[in-house]
Amino acid sequence: MKRRFTLPAAVIMLLCSISLFAQDRTITGKVIADDGSLLPGVSITVRGTTRGATTDSDGNYKIAVPAGSQLVFSFIGFANQEVTVGTQNVIDIRLMPDATQLQEVVVTALGISRDKKALNYSVQEIKGDKITAARDPNVANALAGKIAGVQVLGQSAAKFGTPNIRIRGVNSLTGGDPLYVVDGTPTDISQVNMDDVESLSVLKGPSATALYGNRASGGVVVITTKKAKSGEAKLDINHSTTLDMIGMLPKYQNEYGGGYSQDWETFSFNPAIHPADWKSFDGQKILDYSADESWGPKIDGSPHRSAFSWQQGPEFGQLTPYSAQPNNVRDFFNKPISNNTNVAFSKGGENFQSRVSYTHIITNGIIPNSKQTKDFISAKNSITLLKNLTANLNINYTSTRGTNVPADNYGSSGGVLGGFNQTIGSFNQWFQRQLRIEDLKNYKNPDGTFRSWNIGGPLDPKPKYWDSPYTQMYESTNSRLDTRLFGDFGLTYQFSKYLKGSVIARRDQRQYNQEGRVAYGTLNAGGLGAFANYVENSRENNYEGLLSFDKTFGELSVVANAGGNIRYNLVETFGQATSGGLTSPGFYNIAASKDRPAISNNRFERRVNSLYGNVSLGYKDIVFVEASLRNDWSSTLPVANNSYLYPSLSGGVILTELLPRNPILSYAKVRAGYAQVGTDVGPYQIFQTYTTGNAFGSNATQYLPTLLPNADLKPGLSSSYEAGLDMKFMNNRFGVEFTWYQNDNKNQIIPLPVDPTSGYRNAIINAGLIQTKGLELHIFANPVKSDRGFNWDFDINLDRNRSKVIKLADGLTNYQLGGPTWRTLTVNAREGEDWGLLVGKKIRTLDGKRVVDANGFYIVDDQKSLGSVLPTFKGGFLNSFTYRNLSLRINTDFIVGGRFFSTTRMFNAYAGLAAETAGLNELGNPKRDPVSKGGGVLLDAVTEDGKPNTTRVETQELYEDKFFALNDQWTYDQTYVKLREVALGYNLPKSLLSRVKVKSANISFIVRNPLLIYSAVGGGLDISESETFWTEGGQLPPVRSFGLNLRLSL
């Protein structure tokens, strides 16, 4: 069901509704919207009188009127309709939407709803139905492309994780996460139940976030959850079932199998070391099983001894054909069914509103035996007593259980706790192309030892660098359980029509448990098994008081707020891990640690006290001025500097109010603002302490930390300037919102990497000045709107963001943001240069052509610029088509420019897995043949004297020796265009539903991640899911989901 009114408006109208007068005639009827949905709360007035009525929750009304009078039906967002009462007793009305009348109420800081035109800064709000169309359970994914200035740092859904977003630029390596506020309670992005989201506002700059103070420097995502409306009683059911599958994989070669050399080895029987019955194996073709690369013999189908033919079981001693397995990696991944179900009950009366909601999401991973179950339970209650005292209680419980969440990134990286990357780190980086996935499935021998494709040799069948991927997923398991309870209890007292006060206590409490196992006899932990667990308890309390004043004096409207907040955070962690193996295989407990286990506990505490206030003045709906002031006191700053005050000031003029009404320009507003935000630092970064390390026998160890604390730290202060122009045309059918901003981050507190020869790796400092500038453009349009019910809406979001280090610190000019990785690659912010400069090994060029040396290999220079990681621009293109009961949403997002380094591409080639490492060269000969026989690769380059390169090089040498860690070779543009979501929906007709007592029903076909339309990196990578902004670290492939969604309202 689609509703286009806002709650405050409805409440106001309810208050205004007037009881019936006894009269001569009673008219009844039903009011529906253009799409057939019921409209409760529609105001019905009798022209020229004070009489009126409102529709109930089923859209029905009853009113007594004199004959011949005129009824006016009005409702926010719809055009008024007038009907003259004739002789009929029943008048049914269908209201049509009215774009011109649409008042945009958006939720701003502290949850205060404001008319958007009164705001002098950029706020972009999206309604729940726009972000849940494809039922992506992650807010961040659902936001991709939908808000100008928001960048998603994604990750593969195969990991079930929560992607992060960056607002107005990825200009901080460590922090930069926005603050997520759900109904006023700060919490974590993973705690947002998409089915509870009524609307989501993104407050981007300091003007918008001024009242949130020091933690809002990364912007704020204000989420308002659904609540019951007065007069409604309803049950909503929303269920989706999806079929998930792997989205894409790199292009592999299928011509060469495992090994380092194309020459076949043969088994050579040696009676001194081999069992006598192996004599018959003499002369059989064998591979280098210890090799986890695919530079081996050409795949020719000839009988050979696979690694498994040297391991226990029926395959022992068998010769099998050496054949291509083009789908071996793809076959590893499952195509599971996942379910997402929400049930919500809501009922509201005049003095109470209550909504309870339960969501159960089972996501079965595309990686075998991985799974996540998530439950959300929420209750939102409001009771008003004595007309003016309201008590609110919001409670949200979330439980997230992850089972065998797979690790990714480079090689077999990972750990006992979170598991090792034995899947994609192998398939895309270290693998043999001829392996059959069925052989890997049989991962365990009858005697309990483990099998692998990668063994030492015929006499040494222990896993060498890799277990079977199934071993990791079924034996070396991990689990995590994250339970969280957050919400608030508050009282609001309406002192008068204009003044209200509230006191609210909020808490967000979390318990996180994680444990990981390494099975005895598997690759890691020396084959001796391991166990680790980790517990984190944390809570945040916020106690706040707020006085709000809202009154219009003639032509002057005044909105003012004053309040205070006490925030307290506590994090306690407990970690334990066995050391040196398990004393009792299969007994996963710290007590089983062979050596002294590693145990640690930590406690972090901080408090921030704040006082704040703001005043907004509006004159005749033409001029708006707003000012705010906030002071914070942070426990984490040095006592002398722990108090900091910061103001904001903004103004705007609605130009159209000064112009004659015209059919072209319906609305225009210019706005400008200035704001400051102060920031503090994490706990314990002021005073020198000493780190305790692993003991050496009975000798304890202690170390100086490598991060230099700073007892003179000042609060950071970011000054922001923002200006914008909002325009709507042709009766609001087209519009643009344009914003320019500049942030001057002064004294930003950063753990600046310093030359470690100073004795420290990082120093906490107040950086001089880091400047961020950006442009944001939001275009929305309703280009087609036909009387026959066809409607097309689209939104285009575009933004560009640039950061620059103006001044760092005395004597220091380079802020090394990350690295070095792959030997020499770093990402830097250098004084006077763009933030995010990749620096590393670069291929020399001559007039734009790459240069090779006399041997035909690229000439490489170190410490050269490889470009900035910041995109030239990025954005999204969102389309919504409706035709009568049908609707279609198509969401795309894109990034243009910005460089990144791909680990997957590098190792895919290094290990001879990539298609580019095989096939024919331009002479028509196999690339992998020796150069002396016409093989090899001719690099497209010139020699130092500018002549075309004619020197062919050996393929294996090129990729293994020369291209490894040649940062330039594997650095690409991020540019991509992605079709992210498609949802085709059908609203079942009322006529069908009324008989079964169903208010509305919608069935949709949904697709997530259907198509990467264009990607500059190619190679089967989806850079839109990159976890970091400068490297693709060897990630799990994207997940594509197809499914059906059913939405019922009873």
Next chain:
Amino acid sequence: MKKYILNTFIVAALLSAATSCGDNFGTMNISPNSPSNPNTASILTGALRNVGAAVTGIQPGLYVQHFGDVTYIEESRYKTVNFDYNGFYAGPLMNLQFIIQQNTDAATKSNAAATGSNANQIAIARILKAYFFQFLTDRWGDIAYSEALKAAGDFNPKFDKQQDIYTDLFKEWKEAAAQFEGGKTVQGDILLGGNIARWKKFANSLRAIAALRLSKVDPAKGKAEFAAAVADGLLASNADNVKYGYLSEANNEHPLYNNYITTNRKDFAVASTFVDYLNKVNDPRLPAIADKNINGAYRGVPYGVFPPTWKAQDVSLAAATMRQQNSPVNVLTYAQVLFAQAEAAQLGWISGNAKTLYEAAIKASMEQWGVYTADGFDKYIAQPEVAFTSAKAIEQIATQRWIALFYQNSEAWAEWRRTGFPVLKPAEKPLNGGTEIPRRMAYPTTAPTLNKTNYDAVVTSQGADNQYTRVWWDKK
């Protein structure tokens, strides 16, 4: 009435928020997770744990062809050019500097004395600091020294000339050895158990060996420093050997045990160059140094040959006896001291007999590897290749030292660079852009990115930041 109560409540809440704003939050920002007071004994232990890492870092062992790569034939072909010394600065060096400071400052010295007399702690810290600095300058050449470790006092330390660093190292070892007193034994000393006599011998022996480094670049100073060190007393038997002992537990296990057993990687085996030479001279140390391969033969891994045509089972790994989980590694041995004296005698720096010292050194080395027999030794030194010949003395001493220094990787590389013996053939197709065996490690990436001005200056004064610019003492 109700309204009044509520009003009061709200006002009180706001007021309490306001009034609590000005407080100093008590001790909330004092970390409960790490101690605020240092324990210099524990800091010494922490710093000493790096001695093992300094000795066993495999790279120079690949350069001198003690070891070769088994599977990834990269580091034996000099793949890595830039090496990272940062862990030593923002690690043991800074921690040792801190021990010195804690035992010096009036405010902290009495507390620090709880774990050993101030003078003794300072002396040990100075000896070790100089040890690590020599280790660094031998590898990288000019390094941050006089302006290093000053924390916020200098985030851009300049690179000092190796010559100046060496001058200061001699002074440091000399002064430190003289600084020991009869006060409380230093605790946390996992290297020499706080034994002052052994520390003095260690410091003097370090001086002697450092003095010999100057044999080509500044023989006059080398001679003087060498003689002074000998006079102060060097290691006098294998019992004096300075060894870093690993433990039978996962956090402190022998690096080769970790590579061969714990991770089952078997990345490095004894190089063919080394095995072939030991076979050639029928060296009784071979079984103590190398294991047999799967076929029961000593076969060194072909050095620097790519692509590999062997597997770990086909080649000789380092001997199981020397790489138990808790096997010790040699930091400085009696054999080294004797080889140094043999060379010094041959150079005329000291009066001893080069032949006698050379043979004593070989004997000490065999004893150290546990393979000495009088008969075997006599036969060994009688071989023409080994028998002392004055004309070839420097080469013979260097070659025997090369054997004796097995798995003392950094020292073996330094001595090879200084003497040029034994003559080694570089890897085929080096990956570092050169054709010869590296003579230096290039600076870590942090030097140009975080300390550019000083980096540029040192490149100008020392030469290109590659593996072929020779360090000061490495004179042709």
